[in-house]
Amino acid sequence: MSQECMAPRAPLPPVGRNFAVAVGDEILYGDAPELVVVSFYRFADFPDHAAFRLPLKELCEELRVSGGIILAPEGINGSICGTPVAVDKILNFIQEDGRLKGLRMIQSPVTPEDEAIHHGHTSHSPVGAGEDAPFRWDHVRVKLKKEIVTFGDPGVMPTKIVGKYVKPKDWNDLISDPDTVIIDVRNMYEIRIGKFKKAVDPRTNSFREFPTWVDDQFQLVQSGTLGSGGDDNGTGEPSADLNASKSKQLPRVAMYCTGGIRCEKASSFLLGKGFKEVYHLEGGILKYLEEIPKAESLWEGECFVFDKRVSVGHGLAQGTHKLCYGCKQPVSDEDMLSPHWEYGVSCPHCFATKSEEEKERARARQRQFETFGVIGGPHMGKSPRGSAANNAVEFIQLPKSV
Structure with a gap:
């Protein structure tokens, strides 16, 4: 490394x-x-x-x-x-x-x-x-x-073996090659709001599921079957065929994630599975959005981030998405027009999965915060520690x- x-x-x-x-x-x-x-x-x-x-x-x-x-x-x-x-x-x-x-x-x-x-x-x-x-x-x-970063396989050791890092300036050439399979190792809710063109969505709910997805694809490749080709990958396009160009051979893989940590671990896993050409985006999507001008970019949409910004765009500018505190997934302006959107409680992506009891608990939590400024009541609050700043x-x- x-x-x-x-x-x-x-x-x-x-x-x-x-x-x-x-x-x-x-x-x-x-x-x-x-x-x-x-x-x-x-x-x-x-x-x-x-x-x-x-x-x-x-x-x-x-x-x-x-x-x-x-x-x-x-x-x-x-x-x-x-x-x-x-x-x-x-x-x-x-x-x-x-x-x-x-x-x-x-x-x-x-x-x-x-x-x-x-x-x-x-x-x-x-x-x-x-x-x-x-x-x-x-x-x-x-x-x-x-x-x-939770993967669930203690045998994967990026300190011992890892894929080849690709600088943002070289990334477009790599993923534009038709022999390269582009894999997004993030979760479904992240991919929903943005991805690279033609990237495969493994449809995982957590990073823990990625090894199982790879194992399934590996077995299909080994048996000569067409990977996940032809199935909708959740992006509106057919999933890439992991063995489209060379029968019974593992393809060249280019992986990416938000900041690089997940695909660094995933690259170690793939190499252990016998993949020979494994590349990953150095610095992840965030570094790409920071360095590559929008006019030259192959990125579509916004990038979900695990902090209060929720999402960012090119130049790492603040994105348009908000967070549903019911499921901690990003929601768009369109999502917030849905009758299933209730601030602090639910959104169209989690409404059907929550019981009325769970929703009522969320409403009570939100009322506490709106009343006291902190969940749990005023005794849970902290005294102001100075202030932050703009001309406004x-x-x-x-x-x-x-």
């Missing part, structure tokens, strides 16, 4: 963002420094990962860095928000351990809502997005898990009990 270190970040220019926060009958004003969001991961042999949790969490709290970090025997995965200086200190601290040196990182713009949540003030529901992404910006979480003033109503 190649070693990559983040180049020193130039200081961001002052953005002049400020907040007016209503506490009871008083309005409090304040300023806050500019912020940055950095997502990062590193596969490594890290059996003593648990000992790293407390010092890392304490440093994040001391530097007022928020977000989420996962530690596991196979490495580290995280997304954090803070001032550039503070974030750099955290990343440098992590990489002081030689096993974690060369973090793969993506820096993203900070939206006003990200900034508001980081500083403890938000008008949106605080429910996090994604089972493996505790990346809510109102505090830091450092979790211990078995894997930094954002007004946020907090209850009198705060």
Whole structure:
């Protein structure tokens, strides 16, 4: 695995963002420094990962860095928000351990809502997005898990073997080759709002299902059957035939995911299954959208992200999708016109799967948040920790009990 270190970040220019926060009958004003969001991961042999949790969490709290970090025997995965200086200190601290040196990182713009949540003030529901992404910006979480990205096969070791990285600038040529099978290793709900042209959708609900999908396809290929060709893959186009060009031969595969971590693990799995040519997009979709101009892009739609932004487009601009807090899936403006859409409760994608009891619990949770500003009542809240910032003033109503 190649070693990559983040180049020193130039200081961001002052953005002049400020907040007016209503506490009871008083309005409090304040300023806050500019912020940055950095997502990062590193596969490594890290059996003593648990000992790293407390010092890392304490440093994040001391530097007022928020977000989420996962530690596991196979490495580290995280997304954090803070001032550039503070974030750099955290990343440098992590990489002081030689096993974690060369973090793969993506820096993203900070939206006003990200900034508001980081500083403890938000008008949106605080429910996090994604089972493996505790990346809510109102505090830091450092979790211990078995894997930094859940795959379910302990025999897959990206530290030992991994596919070939492809730079965003070279990606279009690779996936435009008719002999290349493009596989999106993300989940169905992510692919629903955006994908690369002609990409195969494995129709998985979680990354854990990907090995089973590959095994099924591998058996079809070995028997000389036409993979999943001819079936609708959920994108409105026939699924790609994994053995269209060379009978009983495994094809050249190009894989991609949001930031690179899932396809790095999936590439290791495919190589272990006998695939010879396995490529994956370095930095994932996010790096591609950041570097490739829209006019040259083969990306269609928006990219779902596991944080408060929900989705991003070219240039990592804020997307148009919102989050259904009932199922934690992205919803479009069209979805929100459906009679099955109820804010904080359900959307067209989960309405039929929820009982009336579950919906009523969700309504009660939403009423708590709207009344107290936090789920569980005023005793669960945190006192304001300063404010965040733009020339326009954002007004946020907090209850009198705060």
